[in-house]
Amino acid sequence: MGGDGIDVRPLRDGELADWLRALNTGFLSPPTPTARDVAGRTEIVADSRVLGAFDAGRCVATYRSFDQQVTAVGGAPVASNAISNITVSPTHRRRGLLSRLIDLDLRAARERGDALATLIAAEYRIYGRFGFGPATRGTEWVVDVARTGLDPRWSGPAEPGARIDLVDLAEVRVIGPVLYDGFRRRQPGATDRDAMWWRRSTGELRLDVHPWKEPFYAAYRNADGAVEGLIAYRTEEKWGEGKQPLNTATVEDLVALTPAAERALWAYVCSIDWIVTVRTGMLAPDTLLPDLFPDPRAARAATQGDWLWVRLxxxxxxxxxxxxxxxxxxxxxxxxxxxxxxxxxxxxxxxxxxxxxxxxxxxxxxxxxxxxxxxxxxxxxxxxxxxxxxxxxxxxxxxxxxxxxxxxxxxxxxxxxxxxxx
CATH class of the missing domain: 3.30.1050.10 (SCP2 sterol-binding domain)
Incomplete structure (x- = not known):
């Protein structure tokens, strides 16, 4: 316990609901967690290291870390301490609570032999003073489908024997982890996805604080039937005057092992009837977009910025x-x-x-x-x-x-x- 009477320590049994209230407060969500949120988070944090700061028994700062692998240049997996769920309640800012939490966690990570610590920074100016630096960047594109120059009669991949199939959630849970593992082993900066990631992303585990809407999934299969790409996207229905469609498709995830799969999946999502705009989600800074379009000016960069932060x-x-x-x-x-x-x-x-x-x-x-x-x-x-x-x-x-x-x-x-x- 510090001289200010605030106790910085690991979470104890029975304190998760209070910790979640502080977490929700920090991220400007409705503060009181539901029973489903508490039950779901209990599963999520089971393999995590959960810390909090407590003032007179009330949680006023939150912090969580867990084991992670980051792919280095060349493909080697590097043991990392991934950091998430960092908040300090507005009543307790500027008291050094984050410094105490991050010191406690990184000291343990160093003792375990982790080579790295990683995080996604909500604010840019916080983590540089703790030795973190932006190690990857990303760009989100907004595509005006009509201007791309893609063949409006597109009906499938150009590669002989290849095809694109819609797949359901059960199949995603089978093919997704294998596909992604192959991808992340060749992509520097990629992190591993555990079973909990797939449960949450496919709606098997849901939280009320983060409502889940089922996306569409489409898989690219090569001539031998092997899955080489997978895209997840959701749609927003909107119609304009004169009964003209103004619908948007937002890509939530796209994983491709080959350029052919990546090109075909982008062509697919840009060919869906009634879709006039595609939002790509954050992509690699040297993604094939927008230059795979006959008219690259059909895409504009909506967001560019830092992504994964690393402390060695x-x-x-x-x-x-x-x-x-x-x-x-x-x-x-x-x-x-x-x-x-x-x-x-x-x-x-x-x-x-x-x-x-x-x-x-x-x-x-x-x-x-x-x-x-x-x-x-x-x-x-x-x-x-x-x-x-x-x-x-x-x-x-x-x-x-x-x-x-x-x-x-x-x-x-x-x-x-x-x-x-x-």
Missing amino acids: LDVAAALSARTYEGTGSVVLEVVDEPLGAGGTSGGRFRLDASPQGAQCVRTTAAADLTLSLGTLAWLWLGEGSVQRLLALGRITQERPGAAAVADALFRTSRRPWCPDVF
């Missing part, structure tokens, strides 16, 4: 886990403010990398580049450019030419992407 808890392990397209060595001075008792991840590290493998170790050699831990997160998955970060003043070049060497090492052929919110 073990710099050497994280940099050694990914692959590098170039060959070279660089010494990094990584600056990290100590996070209370959670310690620091900073120090001086030598990275020796080549397409055959990489090794990163602590060193006393002179630094080539100096950067913050949060800035290093921009580079870990290949999202950031060393030269651009140098120009922004986020990196200091200690040896002439070092930035060019590091840029060649950290760059990737495709940008990283995390398709999920957690």
